Amino acid sequence: MSFTDILLIMFGVILVENFIFSKFLGICPFLGVSEKPATALGMGMAVVFVITLASGATWAVYYLLLEPLGLEYLRTVAFILVIAALVQFIEMFLRKFVPALYSAMGIYLPLITTNCAVLGTALLNIQKGYNFITSVCFGFAAATGFTIAIVIFAGLRARIDEAEMPRAFRGFPITLIAAGLLAMAFAGFSGISFA
Amino acid sequence: MTLSGIAKQFRSGILDNNPVLIQLLGMCPTLATTTSVANAIGMGLAATAVLTCSNILISLLRKFIPKQVRIAVFIVIISGFVTAVELLMKAYFFELYGALGLFIPLIVVNCIILARAEAFASKNPVLPSAIDGLASGIGFTSALVVIASVRELLGNGTFLGLEVLGKNYPDAVVFILPAGAFLTLGFIVALVQMLKNKADNKKCEKEAVAEALEKAATAAGEEVQA
Numbered sequence: 001m002s003f004t005d006i007l008l009i010m011f012g013v014i015l016v017e018n019f020i021f022s023k024f025l026g027i028c029p030f031l032g033v034s035e036k037p038a039t040a041l042g043m044g045m046a047v048v049f050v051i052t053l054a055s056g057a058t059w060a061v062y063y064l065l066l067e068p069l070g071l072e073y074l075r076t077v078a079f080i081l082v083i084a085a086l087v088q089f090i091e092m093f094l095r096k097f098v099p100a101l102y103s104a105m106g107i108y109l110p111l112i113t114t115n116c117a118v119l120g121t122a123l124l125n126i127q128k129g130y131n132f133i134t135s136v137c138f139g140f141a142a143a144t145g146f147t148i149a150i151v152i153f154a155g156l157r158a159r160i161d162e163a164e165m166p167r168a169f170r171g172f173p174i175t176l177i178a179a180g181l182l183a184m185a186f187a188g189f190s191g192i193s194f195a
Numbered sequence: 196m197t198l199s200g201i202a203k204q205f206r207s208g209i210l211d212n213n214p215v216l217i218q219l220l221g222m223c224p225t226l227a228t229t230t231s232v233a234n235a236i237g238m239g240l241a242a243t244a245v246l247t248c249s250n251i252l253i254s255l256l257r258k259f260i261p262k263q264v265r266i267a268v269f270i271v272i273i274s275g276f277v278t279a280v281e282l283l284m285k286a287y288f289f290e291l292y293g294a295l296g297l298f299i300p301l302i303v304v305n306c307i308i309l310a311r312a313e314a315f316a317s318k319n320p321v322l323p324s325a326i327d328g329l330a331s332g333i334g335f336t337s338a339l340v341v342i343a344s345v346r347e348l349l350g351n352g353t354f355l356g357l358e359v360l361g362k363n364y365p366d367a368v369v370f371i372l373p374a375g376a377f378l379t380l381g382f383i384v385a386l387v388q389m390l391k392n393k394a395d396n397k398k399c400e401k402e403a404v405a406e407a408l409e410k411a412a413t414a415a416g417e418e419v420q421a
Contacts, residue, residue, distance in 0.1 A: 021373055021374075022373050023227070023297075024222075024223050024224075024226045024227035024373065024376070025223060025301075026223070027222040027223045027226060028222055028223065028306065031222065073278060073282060074278070075300075076274050076277055076278050076281070076300045076303055077271065077274040077275060077278060080270055080271075080274050080303055080304070081267075081270075081271070084267060084270065114304045114306060114309065115304070116223050116301045116304045116305075119300070119301060119303065119304055120297055120301060123297055123300055123301075124297065127297070166385075167388075167389075167392060168385045168386070168388045168389035168392060169381075169385045169388075171388075172219055172381075172384055172388075173381045173382070173384045173385035173388065174381070174385075175381075176377050176378070176380050176381030176384065177377065177378055177381035177382070179377040179381075180374045180375070180376075180377030180378035180381060181374070183372075183373045183374035183376075183377055184369070184374040187372060187373070187374055
């Protein structure tokens with residue numbers, strides 16, 4: 001794959017096929033950790049970090065271990081174990097060697113194991129038959145798209161909390177409706193074709 | 196294990212503690228697979244199968260799983276069942292498998308399943324755990340079907356593929372698009388909260404009336420004594 005192909009794939013997954021607004025991957029943290037822009041950014045950074053590394057690791061596990069042994073059907077089990085181990089390892093590594101980064105995103109790391117965006121990216125890389133470099137770039141771009149979405153949304157939610165609304169809409173429903181309106185805005189990108 | 200206990204468990208899983216509409220868990224598959232009622236039923240049944248099987252196995256093994264690594268063990272058990280369901284669907288329901296795509300293997304990270312394993316199956320005997328899994332699964336499925344009915348009806352004018360609103364209905368495509376998923380779920384959860392608020396108010400009123408009656412009764416009793 002040439003450099004432009006990779007670049008197009010990356011822009012495509014950030015804007016057109018955004019993980020939150022078109023693929024519905026990683027909705028739980030998107031709705032749960034988007035109360036303040038600062039925490040949203042912390043979560044986003046942690047997700048970028050983990051998804052980029054996990055894309056590389058799961059690619060290697062699939063093509064170097066599972067495929068030669070004919071165990072492709074075990075990919076879901078293998079990937080979730082690799083991701084859980086990776087998250088644990090990143091947490092220990094950061095705590096020991098990069099305490100500043102650990103204090104910025106450490107508390108979000110355990111939540112990421114069950115973030116479906118991570119497993120989703122790993123499975124998509126295999127499904128689309130990307131090579132190693134494309135997989136890592138795709139993972140990085142997908143997570144960047146997630147971060148952009150969650151930070152924009154956190155900014156919106158800060159305003160919603162101040163607004164008056166019927167009692168039944170308070171809390172979760174109005175958050176979903178705001179997300180729906182933002183999704184409409186993102187749907188505007190779907191006219192653009194990168195591929 | 197009495198019959199009324201079983202009924203109570205089902206009521207809790209489907210209505211009082213509905214995993215999607217009350218506990219707000221498992222949002223990704225809820226939003227992604229409710230574009231049509233058929234997809235919603237397929238997704239719901241697949242998750243129900245995994246939920247019931249994993250609850251049974253985890254309950255059977257609950258005395259042998261070391262506490263420190265229980266989450267990892269749960270995830271391995273769950274992903275084993277998910278792989279089985281995935282292979283079965285690929286073999287017998289290929290069309291549905293194609294439509295649900297990525298969200299079949301992603302049942303592994305569906306928080307409803309891990310939540311039932313951790314909160315219920317790891318502490319209770321086999322039969323209640325199996326019923327708990329089945330009840331939560333049916334609750335999940337019914338929530339998906341409700342959301343999908345609204346989306347399919349408004350977005351496509353059909354229900355389960357059958358023409359309902361007539362050929363002249365101008366499809367409101369936005370309900371099939373991602374934005375419609377968020378909006379539909381938002382309004383449905385708002386409706387649920389409204390009903391819940393009303394029920395809570397009624398309960399409060401009843402309690403207040405009962406309290407006032409009791410007070411009046413005791414006051415009357417004291418007067419009589421005096």
